[in-house]
Amino acid sequence: MSDLLVMRGIVKQFPGVRALDGVDLDVRAGEVHCLLGQNGAGKSTLIKILAGAHQPDEGTITFGGEDVRFSGPIAAIKSGIATMYQELDLVDGLSIAENIFLGHEQATIGFTRRGEMNKAASELLGRLGHGEMRPATEVGRLSAAGKQIVSMARALSHDVRLIVMDEPSAALAHDEVGNLFRVIRDLTAQGVAVVYISHRLEEIREIGDRVTVLKDGRTAAVGLPARDTPTSTVVSLMTGRDVAYVFPPRPDPGSHDNSPEVLKVEGLTLPGRFTDVSLTIREGEIVGLAGLVGSGRSEIVETVYGARRASAGQVVLAGEPVPPGSTSRSVRLGMGLAPEERKSQALLMNESVARNITIAGLTKYARFGWVDRKEESAAAVRLAEALDIRPPDPRRPVRTLSGGNQQKAVFARWLVEDRKLLLLDEPTRGVDVGARAELYAVIRRLADEGVGVLLVSSEVPEVLGLADRVLVLREGKVIHESDARDLDESRVLDMIMEGSAL
Amino acid sequence: ATPSSAAPQATTAGTDNDQPGTKVVIGFSAPAADHGWIAAIAKNAETQSKEYSDVEFKPVEPTNDINQQISAVESLIAAKVAALVILPNDGEQLNQVARKAMDAGIPVINLDRVFPDKLSYRTWIGGDNYGMGVAAGTYVGKTLKDKGVTNPVILEIQGIATLPLTMDRSKGFADALKTFGFTVTAKQDAKFTVESGTQVASNLLQAHKKIDAIWNHDDDQGIGVLAAIKEANRSEFFMVGGAGSANAIRDIAADSGVLKATVTYSPTMASSAIKLARLIAQGKGLSDLVENSVPTSITLASETITKENAQKYLPLGFES
């Protein structure tokens, strides 16, 4: 079978970084080609070049047997390449249908044919297993997962020969990923090629045909068979060393039973979102929240943190009641939150990595409001090193970092001060295997130092592997609580999907 | 463009005052020329200066910002001009800098809006705002009385309300009406622009279904007032203008609409101010007067232009 797409010797230079340094990629029609690589390896950059969003400095692209050079996104789309970008690229003010057809609206002399577009959008959503989403709904009101689905529908709306998906599963829950895979199989059956990027190796194994591995802007391996290459080989190709996908050892069950309570939540309720949630976290304990996307986990976390005001219930931190609705008070009392959407909720995109790290603990480096910049930058350097943020230059604007490294910067923020409680909402979303292991170790180390941790993750194995105790959430209610070791993945999945499997 | 409006009858013959003398630089500062009357002031001053070979005219950027006008005058002082003609945005606010000029030995000719401190200017020349109101009030009162109207609805459309001259005009108007036993029914301020005239007038016309007379302070904004009147298709009243623009005078002469008279406030005062500045700088007096030096204060009379005398005033009118 001849190659549909051949990229050779692609080089891309950004100010100060050589993001791609001679990358090769071959994709055949009808295959799922996985692109792997650590955070910052250059995956997103490569596919942006393929999509015409960036211009390569060097290298050639052959698509469908012809040499091409895409001057802009429209050129790539016209040739039959559709892209789902890593950072969601939807317009909040427009409806689902309008987002799907943005740029290639169905129109007569400029007048949109709304009925037709809505119908077509409905069909696409139905194909993705979401016939219930109304095409006229405004995208700004959708959850991250909903947006991801719209983004997918948009890619499908083009008449394509190649679809690129940059971490499409990052915001999706388990069953959604199943849906996604079904669609991908449909596509490949019709001869469409898919380039698939993900940090979840088990997904690669399930859906992928061949794998290309990037490391530091170079191709480390081309076209390995996805199912037959041992994980250890892939990981060592990516990282240049052997990293086991393992969780740090945890203390024996019950060893926290006598530690003082860090957090006590009683009867917390936010109508329509969650009801009567109670939980306690003891010093040194990691408590995991498992649940479907949309089950209210993020909102519980945000409410505990004081970013939302509960209608009932109370939150007590180390014996002190936390006044609702004030994040600054919560931070002062010793809480920290790594929110779910790093771009919109956590990062100051125009500022340097250093400043993103120190912003929450600024008072620690300040006397009477006066910032001691030496101390501050020393702390930033130390923390950036501790989490191995790459490139290792804390003065870079955080916007130029890859997604995973941005996440580390957010995380580093809360290592600054002596925290009593850390709330981690999807802390490893978009983080590569190597870094993940490091983050797990950091989280565990913090716990061992006496910090309480509330962990939310859509990856059940992560919750089960890292947490000491697990709460299972369904439709805003806690339906189960037990030691993590007493659960396995299928049991948790059964519980969270029970009754909602339809 | 009617050149006659610029510097009418530039000189009076028979004296040697117009013979070239020592060369003098005359500085000039006025508010921004965003209005026909002020534009005419600037133009008249410039044209008048060109009449003299011994005058170098040095205008500075007109501005409506006090702060900037102060700086402008400061720069003229620094340039050591022989005399300064200043039409201040606000006499009180420019007073200090005018005084500074006088202290520096530069005679200040204060045009129109007056400095409160007599030490701040050598000579003041300007119109009579109170008198203008009186003239308008007298015309309105007399006409209504002659018609035998009782309890007339009299409206007043002012210019910029924060200017002292506006208050003077209104006071004169009210005082004159009082002698006839009338009062102003309602007044609103516009901004001396055509458009503001239209806006204010069209609202006022709605507020008063029957009107007997309107006094509009300024013929420039009067164009807008007249447009609004036409738009509303009203004609049961008559209107008196202010300042005396050529346009208004032509309208009065034609007697085709509601505008029946206007009271003058002539921008020719700028021409005179330049003449005075030159004489003062050269140490001469007014040759028609006995005194050896220029008087310290000259107030122009406000005249009433009606259909009868319109032709006589037309050459003096300024194009808005």
Added chain:
Amino acid sequence: MTDARATGGTPPSTQPPADEHTRVEEQARAVPAQPGVLSRVGQARHLGLVVALALLAVVGLVTTPENFATSSNLVSILALASTIGVITVGMTFVIIGGGIDLSVGAVMALASVWATTLATQAYGPVVMAICAILVGTGAGLLSGFLISYGRMVPFIATLAMLVAARGLAQRMSDRRTQLVQPDNSAIVDLSTTRVLGLPLLVYIFALVVAIGWIVLNRTTFGRRTYAVGGNPEAARLAGINVRRHTMMLYALSGLCCGIAAVIIMARTTTGSSTHGDLYELDAIAAVIIGGTLLTGGRGTIIGSILGLLIFTVITNLFILNGLNTSDQLIAKGLIIVIAVLLQRRSLESRT
């Protein structure tokens, strides 16, 4: 603005829906339980603005019963609103598209002056109108070009245009007020001729609003405007020529200024460099009070027009009541605050 997510976590209350129609349908579907008329009204967008307008009307009826509700007064309000109204339509597009246009008043002045020079007037009223529209569009195109291809900040580029256009207008007119010649009184007729009781220029205004609404809500150009303003990067990735689109937005605003110039010539019978002073502030204020976000990506034409009407009615009320300007200003400030807070409340109570 600041703290959108705040406590409620829900939609920033000041954000109006992008598509007016969709939202209504959606709302209607969302509350099937109370199909009463009252609840319907309660669901309407811009409710706060309508309430504010209604309150003002009540004040008018109470304070000057004999004048306020007369047809001639209503006509007068509409005629007053039409100049800025037309400009507001263009401004709504620009602001939804993520920009701002400070030059509107000055461009209108320039267009009115250019169209009333003796040279232009020699060609008759139609050419005058076309001239005004072309001048407006040209100025808009130039600002747009500087912004999209010269990559200047809109605020600065249009500020430069403001200053330069006023200067040019003064120069062309020699700072005089230029009268529309009697031969060309067809222009003035737009203001004096009435059809069904309304002056022609009110129809022009209505037409511009209607076309603006259709373009914004029913054409690809309009929908893409939301994308360009809301997420320019996404728009670019979707293959939209963001630069060209941006330029067109300013051209559109300029076009509206040209039309406004024709209206102001009709109303004042003149072209003048002093026309349109501070219109930019009024137009922007109307757009924003109507719920369009200054950051782009959201907004409606109807909101802008309601916002504008509120301002116009306020002025009208003040003058009908013979209030003095200082008190007018103080009251205006208060009313703006109240209208906005009302609007906020009504939006919040919906969620």
Added chain:
Amino acid sequence: MTDARATGGTPPSTQPPADEHTRVEEQARAVPAQPGVLSRVGQARHLGLVVALALLAVVGLVTTPENFATSSNLVSILALASTIGVITVGMTFVIIGGGIDLSVGAVMALASVWATTLATQAYGPVVMAICAILVGTGAGLLSGFLISYGRMVPFIATLAMLVAARGLAQRMSDRRTQLVQPDNSAIVDLSTTRVLGLPLLVYIFALVVAIGWIVLNRTTFGRRTYAVGGNPEAARLAGINVRRHTMMLYALSGLCCGIAAVIIMARTTTGSSTHGDLYELDAIAAVIIGGTLLTGGRGTIIGSILGLLIFTVITNLFILNGLNTSDQLIAKGLIIVIAVLLQRRSLESRT
């Protein structure tokens, strides 16, 4: 840092670094290969602005050699710049913090009027100055409260404040110009007394700029201002009290207006409701031409002051050259465009 995403669509090249100092260090490190003085200069921020200013100075030297470079002219430029300059400092904070303050000119007018009422003047010059500053701060606090706790859009809230403050100022002064009484000539002395050749008020200006710079770059307050403007949601989740901070920003802007009121009283010897007309536009223009983003999160005080000086020098040159107003306006528009394009080029050539 300019055109991060390369091909287009993205980042306004006018983005200045958040912290002036850090960036300079960074730049210095980034180009170790050419340590020449020229390249150093080439690396400086605000280069375009400095070049534009230098060009204007050359124009001044060529056209009016005997006047432009005199010390008295330079003093005059600084004195002229100081009123708006002080306001610009506050405006820079507000805009970096993601807001805008249209009320500055009106608040300054109100403060000047309040401080020059006979009642206030009875207490002497110190109380007058304090009064002006308190009135300014109070007005700022009120706008800030409406914006952060009333969740009004800054544009609208400060527009309402503008209108209301002007109205109140007119009302308090009865639309008259209020003279500073001879007893209180200490106020006027700020303008007439010179130290080392400069009037005292220039020192006030310099002090405000210096304090502003320090607060913005060296304190937690300044640092948080960038965060609040850059991403309010992230700032809130990082534990910053965004609302209170926002309110403080407007109070700070009001405070600056109060100080500006003292300066304008000194310069004009009066308090008046007409003071500061359109200062908001000038101040915002200076801030933005200085490279601060209207969307918040980025900007520098130095840039704003350079921007302001460009405007002031332009005006000064016009005055010295006696250009006719219309041409001045046209020229001003062109110069703004050229200055911004220069700034852009210089930033681009650095990357």
